[in-house]
Amino acid sequence: MEDYFICPENHELKFSFYSTRKNGDFSSASKVYQCEMCQSCFLKHKCISKNTKGNKRIFRNNNLEYFRTVIRKKLSDKNTREIYAQRKIDVGPVFGFLKAILVTREQNCTGNPK
Missing domain, CATH: 1.20.5 (Single alpha-helices involved in coiled-coils or other helix-helix interfaces)
Incomplete structure (x- = not known):
């Protein structure tokens, strides 16, 4: 099973690397997905801000997503x-x-x- 997202222009954002973000004493590990086709894409201005250098990236923390789902279910x-x-x-x-x-x-x- 491949690990990727699909952008609106049907390009794959494949898993690139793990990233650790630190917020005070707390740190979280995220999977980073990155597209390789953004420079030639005509929808680039909708996906990426003007100040962003490089290609579109998605940071995904599966543990955080799991707990958000559990809490949403409880709150509903x-x-x-x-x-x-x-x-x-x-x-x-x-x-x-x-x-x-x-x-x-x-x-x-x-x-x-x-």
Whole structure:
């Protein structure tokens, strides 16, 4: 089984290499797919921004996609939606009150509103 994506112009974006991206202390590995035909493609301006050098690349993290699918499935469940809707009612005002109180205290302590 081959590992590639197909672009709108029917060109293959084949697997090229693994890439590791770091965000603070967290790092994630992605598979990078790259097209070899972008320079001569008339749809290049729709696929790639003007500032991009080289060909179209797709970064794919299969672990992340799996967990996104699981969460979307859970969030689409009726019971889960009802729980989250109730959470907005229960928790939202509490943070609003805390923010109002803390801002008022800061203003009283410094004498200057922030």
